[in-house]
Amino acid sequence: xxxxxxxxxxxxxxxxxxxxxxxxxxxxxxxxxxxxxxxxxxxxxxxxxxxxxxxxxxxxxxxxxxxxxxxxxxxxxxxxxxxxxxxxxxxxxxxxxxxxxxxxxxxxxxxxxxxxxxxxxxxxxxxxxxxxxxxxxxxxxxxxxxxxxxxxxxxxxxxxxxxxxxxxxxxxxxxxxxxxxxxxxxxxxxxxxxxxxxxxxxxxxxxxxxxxxxxxxxxxxxxxxxxxxxxxxxxxxxxxxxxxxxxxxxxxxxxxxxxxxxxxxxxxxxxxxxxxxxxxxxxxxxxxxxxxxxxxxxxxxxxxxxxxxxxxxxxxxxxxxxxxxxxxxxxxxxxxxxxxxxxxxxxxxxxxxxxxxxxxxxxxxxxxxxxxxxxxxxxxxxxxxxxxxxxxxxxxxxxxxxxxxxxxxxxxxxxxxxxxxxxxxxxxxxxxxxxxxxxxxxxxxxxxxxxxxxxxxxxxxxxxxxxxxxxxxxxxxxxxxxx
Numbered sequence: 508x509x510x511x512x513x514x515x516x517x518x519x520x521x522x523x524x525x526x527x528x529x530x531x532x533x534x535x536x537x538x539x540x541x542x543x544x545x546x547x548x549x550x551x552x553x554x555x556x557x558x559x560x561x562x563x564x565x566x567x568x569x570x571x572x573x574x575x576x577x578x579x580x581x582x583x584x585x586x587x588x589x590x591x592x593x594x595x596x597x598x599x600x601x602x603x604x605x606x607x608x609x610x611x612x613x614x615x616x617x618x619x620x621x622x623x624x625x626x627x628x629x630x631x632x633x634x635x636x637x638x639x640x641x642x643x644x645x646x647x648x649x650x651x652x653x654x655x656x657x658x659x660x661x662x663x664x665x666x667x668x669x670x671x672x673x674x675x676x677x678x679x680x681x682x683x684x685x686x687x688x689x690x691x692x693x694x695x696x697x698x699x700x701x702x703x704x705x706x707x708x709x710x711x712x713x714x715x716x717x718x719x720x721x722x723x724x725x726x727x728x729x730x731x732x733x734x735x736x737x738x739x740x741x742x743x744x745x746x747x748x749x750x751x752x753x754x755x756x757x758x759x760x761x762x763x764x765x766x767x768x769x770x771x772x773x774x775x776x777x778x779x780x781x782x783x784x785x786x787x788x789x790x791x792x793x794x795x796x797x798x799x800x801x802x803x804x805x806x807x808x809x810x811x812x813x814x815x816x817x818x819x820x821x822x823x824x825x826x827x828x829x830x831x832x833x834x835x836x837x838x839x840x841x842x843x844x845x846x847x848x849x850x851x852x853x854x855x856x857x858x859x860x861x862x863x864x865x866x867x868x869x870x871x872x873x874x875x876x877x878x879x880x881x882x883x884x885x886x887x888x889x890x891x892x893x894x895x896x897x898x899x900x901x902x903x904x905x906x907x908x909x910x911x912x913x914x915x916x917x918x919x920x921x922x923x924x925x926x927x928x929x930x931x932x933x934x935x936x937x938x939x940x941x942x943x944x945x946x947x948x949x950x951x952x953x954x955x956x957x958x959x960x961x962x963x964x965x966x967x968x969x970x971x972x973x974x975x976x977x978x979x980x981x982x983x984x985x986x987x988x989x990x
Contacts, residue, residue, distance in 0.1 A: 525738060528731070536727060543719060544693075548681035550822055551695035551712045555678070558623055558632060559697035559710035560844075561832045566612035567699055570647055571636050571708045574658050577604060578638065578645055588643070589660050604659030613648055613658065620650035630692065630715035634699070636708040637664060639672045647708060675706040683716070691716035737796050744789035756790040835908040837887055838894040846907035846915055850969040853917070857961075857968060864919050865926060865960035866972045868980040869897055869933070871912035872953040872987065885949035892952050896940065900933045915973070918958070926958060955984035 578586070587600040607613050616634060624632045633649040633656065642664045649655035664671070671677050679696030686692075693716055696709040759782060780802070784794040833845040853864060871893050878886040890912055897914050898906050904922045909915040918926060933956055940946065941953050957979025959972050966972050 547693045551681040551693045555695040555697040555710050555712045559699045562699045564701050566615050568707045570612045589662050601657050607658040616648045624650045631713040633711050634708050635711050691720045744793050756784050841907045854968050866976040867916035867958040868976040869914045869954050869956040874912045877949050881949050889949050889952050893954050955980050957983050
């Protein structure tokens with residue numbers, strides 16, 4: 508049976524258009540899903556790590572120990588998981604933990620989590636612990652203000668996280684789930700450690716992806732409809748105009764489509780826009796339609812990239828929260844958390860052969876007397892006076908507020924070489940302030956100071972140097988009291 512060129516052209520055009528549409532839809536869906544999944548998982552991991560870093564350790568440890576003790580005191584057959592949420596048995600089980608919701612540690616952690624949750628617009632932040640024996644994840648504190656999971660509520664540990672049972676430091680690397688109850692969620696958990704570095708519990712983050720998944724489906728359906736209309740249009744134009752100027756333009760379109768499919772998968776493409784087909788007829792319209800289709804997809808990609816920028820803004824906000832966590836609120840200098848982080852880096856450098864550093868420790872004298880006689884606000888002024896004095900003398904070294912009235916300086920390079928001179932300068936400045944009659948009594952501060960330089964014969968790590976510097980400071984303090 509003979510088939511006309513017109514019919515053949517229609518068949519070829521329809522097949523080509525459908526194939527191209529399918530490829531573009533498939534590529535678009537794959538790129539979008541991978542882009543969104545990767546960025547949301549990265550956001551979840553970073554936010555979980557930030558929450559773990561700013562979680563108050565001692566309240567978390569006490570609450571974790573108390574909830575686990577209560578959980579283990581209940582017969583395993585009487586434990587009711589969240590899969591039976593709302594049942595009488597579940598409510599009776601959860602009632603055994605109801606007193607924890609009034610516990611000061613619980614309230615402190617919950618309020619802190621809610622503040623972070625509001626700043627980051629995530630679905631849920633919560634602290635949870637893992638019971639290896641029953642392979643369950645037990646809720647400690649849930650920041651959800653509407654329907655939080657109460658303390659003692661537990662879920663089975665997913666098999667994907669079983670490695671955590673043998674390696675608690677691993678935490679919960681970000682993973683995505685799609686359930687009937689919660690829809691699309693990306694979940695991540697970072698370990699909360701005590702001062703000794705032991706894992707207390709896990710800071711968990713749930714980020715809702717349901718809205719963006721719905722937007723993706725809507726865009727794909729819209730583009731599918733556009734491509735279906737274009738396919739019909741292309742078929743009609745091919746049937747009417749195949750006899751006039753059809754072969755060459757169609758060959759150019761076909762070659763452009765093949766090149767389009769061979770190109771590396773990227774967000775924006777301009778293959779059809781580069782065509783120089785100027786036919787003032789239906790074939791020209793076909794070329795324009797393909798260009799418009801490409802332009803529509805480019806706009807579609809651009810809208811999705813806008814979502815990525817929002818994710819970036821959230822990530823930057825999490826970084827700002829981390830910076831705040833390393834700053835002392837009273838003096839504006841770095842705090843003990845920042846010092847611990849710096850000490851950890853130096854310990855790693857020591858293992859690699861680093862030797863040239865020292866530590867200065869200074870402590871304010873008579874702070875209790877100032878607080879008792881003039882009030883804590885004046886005591887804060889005394890602390891800030893000492894901070895300004897230390898920072899002024901050791902202006903080339905990082906200064907940390909280690910405790911209430913104790914400051915630590917990590918010295919290197921020129922400050923290390925001139926340490927004796929800097930100590931004398933500090934003592935002279937402090938002496939001038941102490942006997943300055945124009946200052947208020949709480950401004951006439953006195954402070955003890957001591958230092959130690961790393962010695963391979965005496966020290967193994969930063970902590971050893973700190974202990975020697977701290978001891979020198981106390982010797983100085985005793986000497987000052989005896990005068």
